[in-house]
Amino acid sequence: MGHFAVADYVIFAVLLAASMGIGLYHALSGGRQRTTQEFLMADRSMRCLPVSLSLIASFQSAVAIIGVPAEIYTHGTQYWFIGCAYILGLLIPAHVFIPVLYRLRLSSTYQYLEMRFSKAVRICGTLTFIFQTVIYMGLCVYTPAFALNAVTGFELWGAVLATGLVCTLYTTMGGLKAVIWTDVFQTVVMFAGQLAVIVVGVQQTGGVSEVWRKVREGNRISALDLNPDPTERHTFWTLGVGGIFLMLSLYGVNQAQVQRYLSARTEKEAVRSCYMVFPSLQLALALSCVMGLVMFARYCGEDHSDKLGTSSKDMVVYFVMDMLQGLPGLPGLFIACLFSAALSTISSAFNSLATVTMEDLIKPHFPTMTEARATLLSKVLAMSYGLLCLAMAYLTHLMGDSVLQVALKIFGMVGGPILGLFCLGMFFPWANSTGALAGLGAGLALAFWVGIGSIVTRSSSTRPLPPCRAVLLSDNMTTAIHAALLNVTLSRPSGLKRFYSLSYMWYSAFNCFTVILIGLIISFLTGPMKEEDVTPGTVYPLLGKLLCFLPEHLKKKLCCVTPLGHTVSKTVNGLHKKISPQRRYIKHV
Numbered sequence: 393m394g395h396f397a398v399a400d401y402v403i404f405a406v407l408l409a410a411s412m413g414i415g416l417y418h419a420l421s422g423g424r425q426r427t428t429q430e431f432l433m434a435d436r437s438m439r440c441l442p443v444s445l446s447l448i449a450s451f452q453s454a455v456a457i458i459g460v461p462a463e464i465y466t467h468g469t470q471y472w473f474i475g476c477a478y479i480l481g482l483l484i485p486a487h488v489f490i491p492v493l494y495r496l497r498l499s500s501t502y503q504y505l506e507m508r509f510s511k512a513v514r515i516c517g518t519l520t521f522i523f524q525t526v527i528y529m530g531l532c533v534y535t536p537a538f539a540l541n542a543v544t545g546f547e548l549w550g551a552v553l554a555t556g557l558v559c560t561l562y563t564t565m566g567g568l569k570a571v572i573w574t575d576v577f578q579t580v581v582m583f584a585g586q587l588a589v590i591v592v593g594v595q596q597t598g599g600v601s602e603v604w605r606k607v608r609e610g611n612r613i614s615a616l617d618l619n620p621d622p623t624e625r626h627t628f629w630t631l632g633v634g635g636i637f638l639m640l641s642l643y644g645v646n647q648a649q650v651q652r653y654l655s656a657r658t659e660k661e662a663v664r665s666c667y668m669v670f671p672s673l674q675l676a677l678a679l680s681c682v683m684g685l686v687m688f689a690r691y692c693g694e695d696h697s698d699k700l701g702t703s704s705k706d707m708v709v710y711f712v713m714d715m716l717q718g719l720p721g722l723p724g725l726f727i728a729c730l731f732s733a734a735l736s737t738i739s740s741a742f743n744s745l746a747t748v749t750m751e752d753l754i755k756p757h758f759p760t761m762t763e764a765r766a767t768l769l770s771k772v773l774a775m776s777y778g779l780l781c782l783a784m785a786y787l788t789h790l791m792g793d794s795v796l797q798v799a800l801k802i803f804g805m806v807g808g809p810i811l812g813l814f815c816l817g818m819f820f821p822w823a824n825s826t827g828a829l830a831g832l833g834a835g836l837a838l839a840f841w842v843g844i845g846s847i848v849t850r851s852s853s854t855r856p857l858p859p860c861r862a863v864l865l866s867d868n869m870t871t872a873i874h875a876a877l878l879n880v881t882l883s884r885p886s887g888l889k890r891f892y893s894l895s896y897m898w899y900s901a902f903n904c905f906t907v908i909l910i911g912l913i914i915s916f917l918t919g920p921m922k923e924e925d926v927t928p929g930t931v932y933p934l935l936g937k938l939l940c941f942l943p944e945h946l947k948k949k950l951c952c953v954t955p956l957g958h959t960v961s962k963t964v965n966g967l968h969k970k971i972s973p974q975r976r977y978i979k980h981v
């Protein structure tokens with residue numbers, strides 16, 4: 393099955409060559425990547441269009457291209473409601489996180505934690521991020537390679553090595569500029585590949601109306617599920633609300649994204665790039681959901697259970713090869729789409745790992761290091777992280793069946809606490825570094841307790857909808873069977889088991905609130921910080937913004953008077969800075 397014509401290999405090779413070419417171009421042009429400002433921050437000269445396409449590419453990998461269609465095929469279109477989370481999930485980063493982080497002119501987003509709390513908090517934040525990204529990178533390398541190998545015999549480790557090496561090379565040579573411009577190219581290839589599969593799939597299923605009829609009969613169009621039960625895997629609340637915290641952890645404080653915001657030439661360009669992400673993310677979500685629906689309609693009523701019934705990872709590639717078989721070049725286009733998605737995510741991860749390792753873990757200990765050595769070290773780091781991620785590729789093989797679920801769990805378990813740390817710092821001036829460390833520790837501990845508990849007790853898997861053979865029965869018959877299935881198997885989990893069956897879409901929110909709650913309690917127990925001791929510009933005046941409708945004098949009374957006498961609240965570039973008289977003196981010395 394799925395023999396590749398020469399044209400397919402050519403297209404795949406062209407993708408790798410084009411990525412290499414872009415990397416080489418940026419290695420030989422501009423400042424020739426001689427400074428870390430250029431290598432890690434693209435000289436802070438980027439415009440909003442490439443930044444926005446690069447922002448999508450960072451967290452739209454083969455996991456989404458294979459995982460989302462499998463999710464829709466198995467459980468229906470409930471997952472599509474995650475698109476509702478993109479509204480607040482991008483507005484809050486654009487108007488809260490970007491202003492604070494951009495004005496501090498950071499290179500690593502974790503520098504914020506040292507400015508707001510202490511060096512210890514910064515190191516913990518950086519190490520947590522590295523842990524999360526290395527695992528996620530492994531998943532992104534493994535997914536396309538294993539899926540292709542399983543269905544088409546595509547040379548497995550050859551693909552993994554080719555991907556890893558090409559990616560490491562152009563990231564190491566061309567730095568962030570190369571990563572952003574290859575992301576732009578790879579995002580276009582990714583959309584083209586998905587569109588091709590959809591067009592051919594609809595045409596082979598007998599047209600749009602035929603697809604729609606089969607999808608409706610197979611009740612794959614999910615209604616708005618307002619079930620408030622937090623253990624229900626996918627409902628409007630877990631996806632639309634829980635998804636907001638997932639988006640904030642990725643598009644608000646994740647190093648890969650913050651680095652892109654900071655590489656924009658002005659803050660306005662950064663905010664605009666965040667806005668421009670919205671339509672492209674909706675398009676990416678729509679393409680992968682529609683692909684799942686077309687796959688369902690195509691195989692409805694036919695018995696492909698031998699192939700489709702196995703692991704969800706393989707069914708999508710099987711479907712694509714089945715559709716594109718015999719159309720020279722299209723299987724190659726889909727392979728290119730899969731590896732474009734993987735490459736653009738992995739290169740972003742490499743580059744962000746190299747940046748934080750340099751900025752947070754190495755430079756502070758070697759302040760006298762020359763630019764040349766620092767840039768060389770950054771390149772060595774990118775290479776070594778590349779090799780580490782190949783090792784991780786195998787480990788993720790053991791993580792479980794639905795790659796999408798594994799990725800979202802990782803973001804929830806590790807990204808959630810990091811989001812909590814930044815929220816604690818930005819919205820609660822009283823929080824101190826002891827509280828921050830305690831909060832992060834508690835958040836991670838709880839996250840891993842729930843996450844691992846749910847894997848061990850296998851309480852997070854939800855029964856798939858009945859396969860579409862049930863279509864042949866009348867509607868009410870199907871409903872009756874479905875109801876029977878429900879009340880028989882749905883034994884109400886109680887106590888700890890219920891705790892383990894918390895929907896993984898709530899992990900980000902749950903862990904974020906844990907960090908904030910514990911962080912505040914410990915801060916108050918160990919002596920809260922005084923507002924005038926907080927580094928100016930590291931606190932977002934949440935109270936001031938929320939009460940912005942109040943007249944100025946009332947606002948001053950409410951949120952600018954501290955017990956140690958009044959402080960002058962200076963509004964510097966839109967952010968309230970509390971500079972007490974004596975500090976004001978220090979400030980101007």
Ligand SMILES: O=C(O)CCCC[C@@H]1SC[C@@H]2NC(=O)N[C@@H]21
Pocket residue numbers: 451452453454455456457474532638642673676737796799800
């Ligand atoms: O595709 C991946 O590599 C990870 C799975 C999707 C990650 C999240 S889901 C919400 C947001 N929208 C995206 O397109 N990616 C992120």
Ligand code: NA
Pocket residue numbers: 448449450451452453454732733734735736737738
């Ligand atoms: Na990607």
